[in-house]
Amino acid sequence: MTSVLLSLFHLGALHPVEKGLTLLLAFGPFVVLAVVVAVRRRQDAAAEAPAASEAEAAGLPAQPQQPTEQPQPPTD
Template sequence: MAALLLSPTTALVVAAHLGGLHPYENALVLAIAFGPFIVLGIVVTVLRRRDVADESKTEKRIPD
């Protein structure tokens, strides 16, 4: 059981031993980290534009 517990120093040594990431791995990490937020921003923008267009159509149909 004690062998499964790693000290912070051991974790740093393992990370240093594995080395840096390749460029495609960096791109993959960034895509996984920030991709969902970018997609969410696009979806929100598209839906807001659609709602504004629907509201302007509704306002034009109903005379004052």
């Protein structure tokens, strides 16, 4: 099992710091993207929660926000 992991991370004759920087450069953007997506989903859920609770307090069914339609260019 160890040899499989070693072969996956074999990047040639690199200094350990260079290997770490290479892996950070390769996988870092995906980690940042995952964090941004998680934060945005939490913010969206938090923004929708008060609207749903206000509708429940007023006795109205909660309605999801409808996407706005894009104006269509005129066709000839």
